[in-house]
Amino acid sequence: KQEVTQIPAALSVPEGENLVLNCSFTDSAIYNLQWFRQDPGKGLTSLLLIQSSQREQTSGRLNASLDKSSGRSTLYIAASQPGDSATYLCAVWLPTASKLTFGTGTRLQVTL
Amino acid sequence: DAGITQSPRHKVTETGTPVTLRCHQTENHRYMYWYRQDPGHGLRLIHYSYGVKDTDKGEVSDGYSVSRSKTEDFLLTLESATSSQTSVYFCAISESIAISGNTIYFGEGSWLTVV
Numbered sequence: 724k725q726e727v728t729q730i731p732a733a734l735s736v737p738e739g740e741n742l743v744l745n746c747s748f749t750d751s752a753i754y755n756l757q758w759f760r761q762d763p764g765k766g767l768t769s770l771l772l773i774q775s776s777q778r779e780q781t782s783g784r785l786n787a788s789l790d791k792s793s794g795r796s797t798l799y800i801a802a803s804q805p806g807d808s809a810t811y812l813c814a815v816w817l818p819t820a821s822k823l824t825f826g827t828g829t830r831l832q833v834t835l
Numbered sequence: 836d837a838g839i840t841q842s843p844r845h846k847v848t849e850t851g852t853p854v855t856l857r858c859h860q861t862e863n864h865r866y867m868y869w870y871r872q873d874p875g876h877g878l879r880l881i882h883y884s885y886g887v888k889d890t891d892k893g894e895v896s897d898g899y900s901v902s903r904s905k906t907e908d909f910l911l912t913l914e915s916a917t918s919s920q921t922s923v924y925f926c927a928i929s930e931s932i933a934i935s936g937n938t939i940y941f942g943e944g945s946w947l948t949v950v
Contacts, residue, residue, distance in 0.1 A: 727877075757938065765923055766839075766941035767878075800943065812877070822868070822893060827877040 724751050725750045725817055729826035736803055737834055744798040744829045746813035751791045754816040758798050761810045761828070770811075771798070803833045837940035838862055841926050847948045855912040855944050860906075867909040868927040868939075869893075869901065878925065884909055916949045923947075925947030 727750045736742050746756070749785070755774045759767040769786040771780045779788040786799040796813055808831045814823040838861030848854050858867060861900040868883040870893075880893030890901050898920060900912045913920055926942040 759941075766942075766943045767927075769938045769940070772938050814878075820885060822880045823878075827875065827876040 725753075725815065725824045726781050727813060727815060727826040729811075729813060729825050729829050731829060732827070733830040733832075735832045735834060738803060738805060740778055740803050740833075742800050742803055742830070742831070743813050744800070746796040746798070746826055748794045748796075748816075748824075752796050752818050753791065756787075756789055756796050756813060756815045757823070758785075758796075759812045759814065761812060763809075767812065800831075803831075805833050805835060810831050837928065839926060839928060839940060839942040841924075841942040841945045842856070843945060844943065845946045847950060848916050849915060850949055854916050854947065854949075856911040856924055856926075856947070858909045858942060859910075860926075860928050862928060862930075862940070863906060864928040864930045864940075865906075866931065867903065867931045868920065868929075869899075869911045870925045870927060871895065871922040872925060873922050876935075881911065882926075910922050913947075916947075918949050921947060921949045 728747045729798040730745055757772045758770045760770050761767045773780045773787055773789040784801040789796045810828045812825055812828040840859045842857045869881040870878040872878045879895045881895055881899050882893055884890045884903040902910045924945045927939050929939040
């Protein structure tokens with residue numbers, strides 16, 4: 724059974740700091756990995772999708788990397804802002820079913 | 836934003852009563868999903884649909900049924916609600932399955948409390 728873990732569960736950083744969020748998964752035979760953002764009381768918004776053949780994807784201040792062999796992905800946020808405060812979730816597609824397996828998320832707070 | 840509407844957004848119901856949550860999409864996507872989100876468990880798939888009248892179970896399907904009679908609508912029914920089904924329910928859609936790299940879009944969620 725695929726398990727997805729995100730550490731830490733919560734993180735507080737001052738504005739302007741660069742930070743890294745971690746995601747690990749047990750089964751490296753994934754199709755792709757996605758990072759999502761969830762604001763309180765809202766649904767999930769897809770940030771980045773990395774195909775299994777890719778090593779990284781970038782969007783603005785966000786950079787996601789994927790190392791399938793070690794079962795790890797990182798989400799790098801540059802020059803953090805208070806508006807980045809949210810919960811960040813990673814999810815992987817299982818190769819044998821049409822579904823995503825989610826991690827439990829990292830709750831990020833960026834302080835002024 | 837993807838056109839996904841969930842209704843109701845908030846509901847309080849009594850144990851043993853039936854409850855139906857509706858997901859409506861305007862994107863004409865083939866795949867539709869129902870997830871529940873609980874503290875400490877993250878999001879877990881309840882049921883999903885890969886076409887009209889084509890549905891399959893997810894990892895936490897016990898106590899839930901679904902129906903999809905039209906491309907745009909996916910209904911989740913709790914036949915007899917229990918307190919363990921108190922949760923936030925999210926509908927999601929995708930154009931195709933994972934291998935094509937299509938992303939998945941989520942609705943705003945339905946908060947269900949069973950008392």
